[in-house]
Amino acid sequence: MSEFLAAFFTVFNVMLFQNTLRTATPIVLAGLGGLFTDHAGIMNIGMDGMMLIGAFTAVMGTYYFQSAFMGIVLAIVVGVLLGLFFGLFVIKFKSDEFIIGVALNIFAGGITIFLLRTLTGVKGAFPLPKSLGLPTVSIPLLDKIPIINELFNNNSILVYICWLLVIICYLVVYKTPYGFRLRAAGEHPQALRSIGVSPDFIKYSASVICGILCCLAGAHLSLGYLTQFSENMSASRGFIAFACIIFGRSNPIKVFLAALLFGFFDALGLRLQNIIPANLTLIIPYAATIFVLVIAALQSKRKSKLSELKLNKV
Amino acid sequence: MSNDIAVNMKNITVRFVETLANDDISLSIKKGEIFAIVGENGAGKTTLMNVLAGQIQPTLGSVEILGSTVTTFSPTAAIKAGIGMVHQHFMLIDSFTVAQNIVLGHEPKKPAKFGIFFDNKAAVRFTEDLIREYGLEVPPNARVRDLGVGLQQRVEILKALALGSKVLILDEPTAVLTPSETDELFKIIRKLKEKGHTIIIITHKLYEVMEISDRVAVLRAGKLAGIEETKNLSESKLASMMVGHELSFESIPRDETVKTPVLDIKNLTVSNARGLIAINDLNLTINSGEIVGIAGVEGNGQSELAQAITGLRPALKGSIYLNGIEITKQSPEKIRKLGLAHIPEDRIKTGLSKQASIWENLLVGKQRRREFAWLKLHLRRDKISKYSKEVYNQFDVRGAGIHIPVGSLSGGNMQKIVVGREFSFENTRAYVISQPTRGLDIAAMQFIHKQIINKRNEGAAILLISADLDEIFMLSDRICTLFEGKITAEFDPKTASKEKVGLAMLTHSKEEVCENS
Numbered sequence: 001m002s003e004f005l006a007a008f009f010t011v012f013n014v015m016l017f018q019n020t021l022r023t024a025t026p027i028v029l030a031g032l033g034g035l036f037t038d039h040a041g042i043m044n045i046g047m048d049g050m051m052l053i054g055a056f057t058a059v060m061g062t063y064y065f066q067s068a069f070m071g072i073v074l075a076i077v078v079g080v081l082l083g084l085f086f087g088l089f090v091i092k093f094k095s096d097e098f099i100i101g102v103a104l105n106i107f108a109g110g111i112t113i114f115l116l117r118t119l120t121g122v123k124g125a126f127p128l129p130k131s132l133g134l135p136t137v138s139i140p141l142l143d144k145i146p147i148i149n150e151l152f153n154n155n156s157i158l159v160y161i162c163w164l165l166v167i168i169c170y171l172v173v174y175k176t177p178y179g180f181r182l183r184a185a186g187e188h189p190q191a192l193r194s195i196g197v198s199p200d201f202i203k204y205s206a207s208v209i210c211g212i213l214c215c216l217a218g219a220h221l222s223l224g225y226l227t228q229f230s231e232n233m234s235a236s237r238g239f240i241a242f243a244c245i246i247f248g249r250s251n252p253i254k255v256f257l258a259a260l261l262f263g264f265f266d267a268l269g270l271r272l273q274n275i276i277p278a279n280l281t282l283i284i285p286y287a288a289t290i291f292v293l294v295i296a297a298l299q300s301k302r303k304s305k306l307s308e309l310k311l312n313k314v
Numbered sequence: 315m316s317n318d319i320a321v322n323m324k325n326i327t328v329r330f331v332e333t334l335a336n337d338d339i340s341l342s343i344k345k346g347e348i349f350a351i352v353g354e355n356g357a358g359k360t361t362l363m364n365v366l367a368g369q370i371q372p373t374l375g376s377v378e379i380l381g382s383t384v385t386t387f388s389p390t391a392a393i394k395a396g397i398g399m400v401h402q403h404f405m406l407i408d409s410f411t412v413a414q415n416i417v418l419g420h421e422p423k424k425p426a427k428f429g430i431f432f433d434n435k436a437a438v439r440f441t442e443d444l445i446r447e448y449g450l451e452v453p454p455n456a457r458v459r460d461l462g463v464g465l466q467q468r469v470e471i472l473k474a475l476a477l478g479s480k481v482l483i484l485d486e487p488t489a490v491l492t493p494s495e496t497d498e499l500f501k502i503i504r505k506l507k508e509k510g511h512t513i514i515i516i517t518h519k520l521y522e523v524m525e526i527s528d529r530v531a532v533l534r535a536g537k538l539a540g541i542e543e544t545k546n547l548s549e550s551k552l553a554s555m556m557v558g559h560e561l562s563f564e565s566i567p568r569d570e571t572v573k574t575p576v577l578d579i580k581n582l583t584v585s586n587a588r589g590l591i592a593i594n595d596l597n598l599t600i601n602s603g604e605i606v607g608i609a610g611v612e613g614n615g616q617s618e619l620a621q622a623i624t625g626l627r628p629a630l631k632g633s634i635y636l637n638g639i640e641i642t643k644q645s646p647e648k649i650r651k652l653g654l655a656h657i658p659e660d661r662i663k664t665g666l667s668k669q670a671s672i673w674e675n676l677l678v679g680k681q682r683r684r685e686f687a688w689l690k691l692h693l694r695r696d697k698i699s700k701y702s703k704e705v706y707n708q709f710d711v712r713g714a715g716i717h718i719p720v721g722s723l724s725g726g727n728m729q730k731i732v733v734g735r736e737f738s739f740e741n742t743r744a745y746v747i748s749q750p751t752r753g754l755d756i757a758a759m760q761f762i763h764k765q766i767i768n769k770r771n772e773g774a775a776i777l778l779i780s781a782d783l784d785e786i787f788m789l790s791d792r793i794c795t796l797f798e799g800k801i802t803a804e805f806d807p808k809t810a811s812k813e814k815v816g817l818a819m820l821t822h823s824k825e826e827v828c829e830n831s
């Protein structure tokens with residue numbers, strides 16, 4: 001029994017929740033980006049590729065300029081370009097967004113491997129010295145409080161930016177004129193055009209915001225903790241972010257909560273590695289994605305049943 | 315240029331790839347005038363107005379609005395110049411409130427200094443002021459999707475007025491309205507005229523032209539066929555100007571056939587999209603060779619009734635039989651196989667696929683037939699082409715052939731495609747027909763009416779739902795009024811008066827109608 005308890009506590013401890021926050025961050029960032037394109041009426045499944053390219057450029061920028069800050073700046077610049085590129089095909093040329101998304105993902109996998117090998121001569125993973133990672137932020141008084149300190153203090157700066165962005169995105173989408181136009185562009189673009197607002201401009205802006213946030217998500221993946229780029233390191237997190245957008249109905253707060261849930265499963269998988277074979281634990285976040293989406297689908301079905309029942313009583 | 319001219323269009327020519335939609339049209343409209351534009355389906359009315367509203371760049375020609383020449387054709391420029399347009403298909407964001415729709419594009423911001431956030435209170439105040447100024451009642455905080463078409467149209471008008479438009483274009487505004495809603499609209503139009511606005515109105519109903527307009531322009535096949543003062547015209551004169559020859563209004567003979575029940579609805583209860591009861595314990599039997607007309611103010615369950623019968627919406631209670639076979643829980647496909655055809659009320663959302671070509675739209679529902687698909691797998695283009703062309707010609711669709719997307723047809727011609735497809739199913743025993751002639755010109759309307767009566771004479775059972783009371787009276791063998799999801803009264807069109815039916819559309823039971831009359 002005590003053995004079991006010991007095992008239990010090696011899994012379920014503060015570290016687990018700390019890991020949750022860390023692993024959730026890239027999903028939150030990508031999810032925040034993707035909800036903009038989603039509101040604008042673009043189905044964007046290319047987030048995974050955008051993340052991967054973001055992770056790569058962040059590491060390369062950091063390596064060449066010997067500064068994580070420059071790595072992030074480069075990732076943002078590339079994010080803008082990716083957003084414009086995606087927008088060009090989807091909005092201007094009206095190509096199928098699904099196909100462009102798939103193409104982007106395949107392209108990202110290929111180009112990062114190709115560039116990694118030609119630029120650095122390294123295969124597989126390209127580590128940077130730990131000192132080049134993202135700076136962590138320590139909040140003065142917080143270190144006096146035990147658990148809170150471990151959870152909320154000394155995280156990488158992107159984690160805090162990410163939390164701030166959740167609130168900012170919520171305000172932008174639901175409380176600003178831009179947000180109104182964004183949602184209008186997704187629902188009835190012709191209506192916007194008829195009053196002299198270009199829906200295409202709004203869609204481009206959403207696409208660019210998505211590119212930036214996905215690349216930031218990638219930057220956190222490669223610089224936030226491990227300080228290295230490894231091939232295909234996004235590991236389909238972009239798709240999990242997509243699931244979070246669906247699950248959270250494109251509401252930034254709900255997308256954030258959904259991402260935390262997936263981050264939790266991800267972290268759980270990591271911590272269970274000591275107990276269960278790693279091959280198996282790696283499935284956990286993906287299995288959880290499917291499971292939660294099924295629950296979400298059933299839930300909405302039950303809701304409509306419920307309203308039927310209520311009606312019968314009327 | 316004298317300054318009492320609101321709009322001056324010179325030599326306007328619009329060429330789409332294969333059609334000349336507007337052909338050298340020149341006309342000028344005076345300030346404060348109610349100007350009507352009439353013409354057959356596809357004559358180019360909407361196109362001409364789209365040029366004015368900056369939605370389309372004309373191939374040739376120039377436009378002057380309120381004294382200044384238009385140099386760039388864009389919606390923004392048109393709005394600046396003072397043009398507002400209420401489109402044939404509404405341009406509203408369904409999930410937004412009325413106030414939010416009205417301020418879209420010029421949103422009030424808060425806090426006053428920085429102006430970052432959308433100020434919903436200011437938007438509501440702005441809307442309320444606008445409502446007061448023009449006397450157009452709408453609830454500012456209601457969501458647009460919860461409003462009926464009549465109110466949605468008012469929102470569209472307010473939206474245009476909010477942008478400061480002096481010239482208001484209304485494209486077939488009455489097509490979706492009931493007679494009393496039309497009266498309301500006309501009151502609004504007259505009030506706007508008094509305030510000095512110029513109104514351009516497109517309509518297919520000639521008595522409306524006679525009632526509301528000061529002058530009329532007639533378009534025919536893209537050309538201007540004439541401009542007249544309304545007081546010098548009569549309805550029949552106008553009609554012959556439109557089609558280029560005299561129109562005959564002969565009545566269509568009706569055969570009396572043996573009547574057996576075909577479509578049987580028992581205790582039907584259906585909820586609407588928001589989960590509220592829309593059809594409440596309704597009973598109705600339609601016999602072969604009979605047309606039953608459903609009269610009612612829009613939003614009393616007409617849509618849900620049609621959807622429930624055709625399998626597009628589940629019934630909460632009750633059952634529906636077609637020739638004795640229960641179809642209540644069947645799929646739309648199965649129901650169609652059993653012999654039911656459906657003309658849906660919304661041609662754009664349910665009736666057609668706008669991007670798909672005309673032949674594809676005409677094929678839908680027949681694509682698995684042996685004659686059109688080899689082994690049900692490979693489409694036989696030659697056969698499909700032949701069939702599509704037949705329907706296309708029979709229904710006199712005016713467009714550039716069967717290979718263009720349906721979306722590039724004019725509104726009325728799109729409707730002809732839907733009707734043509736539904737009427738070309740053989741062995742159909744029952745029809746559910748909603749708003750069959752919405753947006754059709756008189757000739758096309760006559761043609762469709764003839765088709766409907768022919769189907770009746772052949773022994774089909776027909777449920778006809780229409781907002782047009784004249785149409786209901788002309789076609790039905792029996793009229794039922796629908797109010798709050800129940801059939802409240804039944805009339806014989808030969809003996810009943812329109813007033814009585816109109817009254818029954820607004821009251822709970824037959825007794826009340828009788829008491830009031």
Ligand SMILES: Nc1ncnc2c1ncn2[C@@H]1O[C@H](COP(=O)(O)OP(=O)(O)OP(=O)(O)O)[C@@H](O)[C@H]1O
Pocket residue numbers: 330331333334335353354355356357358359360361362712713714721722723724725726727753755
């Ligand atoms: N975007 C487009 N592309 C190609 N052809 C078009 C397009 N829009 C309209 N047309 C064609 O131009 C012609 C005129 O169309 P328009 O919509 O102006 O007719 P309308 O007079 O408004 O008819 P209705 O009474 O049926 O609404 C039609 O033949 C139509 O097929």
Ligand SMILES: [Mg+2]
Pocket residue numbers: 359360361402485724725726
């Ligand atoms: Mg039209």
